[in-house]
Amino acid sequence: MTTAADFRRRELGAFLRAIREHVDPADFGVVTTGRRRTPGLRREEVAAASGVGLAWYTWLEQGRVQTSREVLEALARTLRMARDERRHLLALGGYVADDAAEDDGAVEWLRPMLDSWPLTPALVLNRRYDVLAGNAAYAAVWPEPALSGRPNLLLTLASSHRLEEMLVPEERFLYELFLRFRVRADRYPDDSGVMERLRELRPDLDHWWSCRAVREFGSWPVTVLSGGHRLRFTCSLLQPDDSTTVLVQAPADVETRRWVELRSSA
Template sequence: MGIRDEHDHRHELGAFLRAHRELLAPEDIGLPRSPRRRTPGLRREEVAALSGVGVAWYTWLEQGRVDTSRQVLEAVARTLRLDADAHRHLLELAGFHVPAASGPMPVDALRALVDGWPISPALVLDPAMDLVAWNHAWRVIAPDPAEVPAERRNLLSMLLTDPAYRAHFPAHEAIALDLVRHLRTRADHPRGVEIAAELRLARPDLAAWWQCRAVAVFAPRTVATRPMRGVSPRFAVSLLTPAAAPDATVLVGTPVDAETIAHMAGRAGTEAGFGGHDVLGVRSVEE
């Protein structure tokens, strides 16, 4: 970071603290409001005292004149009653590493999202590539995941060890290799470690994969699926991470040509006529 960048960085942090100090009323933290108070929100000396730091130091911090420790920023964040998002932003402004927020995936919201893609096959995956939900369009191009035992309902495992899935994706190994590299970006996930160990035993012919330590975020690629009714469907496959669900990823295939679009639209329309929303709806592990 250059001198100018560091200067801008400090001033942005100071402005953020000042804005939140002015938003917090004295009574919010148990202080009386004086009729003679002219300062909007809290005074600097009040924030400093409640955070256990000197008034001069806190003043310099708001003025962008000093760096500070994470411990001090944590104390100031508590004083200013910062919510989780503001707290995270404060630490990031100061240059501290902040782990990705985690929590339960909003499965219903993601299920509704992929359900709205009638011609784009999609899967909702957890960090270890286990399938959480899938849409009807996925069942058009591949076997229904509901027919796979729950303990084996993992995208990597299905691509590398399930004969039916391998038959539906001629380039299954190339796709799987990209997913293996992506999975290593979450190497500390217990289930991911378990899946990797199972695949080492199931596919010893891929020993070079397991010995390699290459790490890479999954890059979009064009994937052809097994020909159906005289059509060879082709999709641009991407792996998306919803901002509201950082522990989830959505693997989606977008048709890349008119032939594929027509085929998928025809299948969706035909089956909708026989089964309505129940046929077009998403299947998930909860069913």
């Protein structure tokens, strides 16, 4: 009987073979003379460049063996895989792509979208809800978390007295985010970064965790007090992939839109 693990191993092997056969050997410094029987790189060329044995690599492409994250990372580097290809390779191997390079790649491809929302505060978060980037509208409305140093949004909301005074009611924003974070934490128990953030949050938010409430989709309202103004936003979380979240805060009335526009252009 074919198991899910068997299926993933076969898919991983087929994926490696497809990538290997579609690369140009000249791009990898391989000098070719005459016609090669194998399109792209040969197995022995990939194995040697990745520091693994030819027999082991052959078995990997045949879906006969499971391998470590380190080997998959080496193969991804050897084959110069793009971000999405590397993430797919790791997922087929049963690993979560959660390193700094992954975060940087998310910011790079989402930055144009953030900057196209001049009146809508928005943040890019990773799976741990660390703040990776934000736009000018966010900086105009929110004093923290800062857009540098990659602070954690949940930890900041749970500990900031300034934000506590700005938010009406102060717990709603944090609670809605926590419900969605709980979904991620339950689905990725092997992600050490997620579990580390959870341990940091648990002392203050244990009552929320114990009730096991979750929410994955849907928007919620938030009111922010700033400079004597009551700003109203509708918040939503977008998930362009399984490791990245975009927090969008759309102005809910004309007064809020005008205020954000004035502050963003100041």
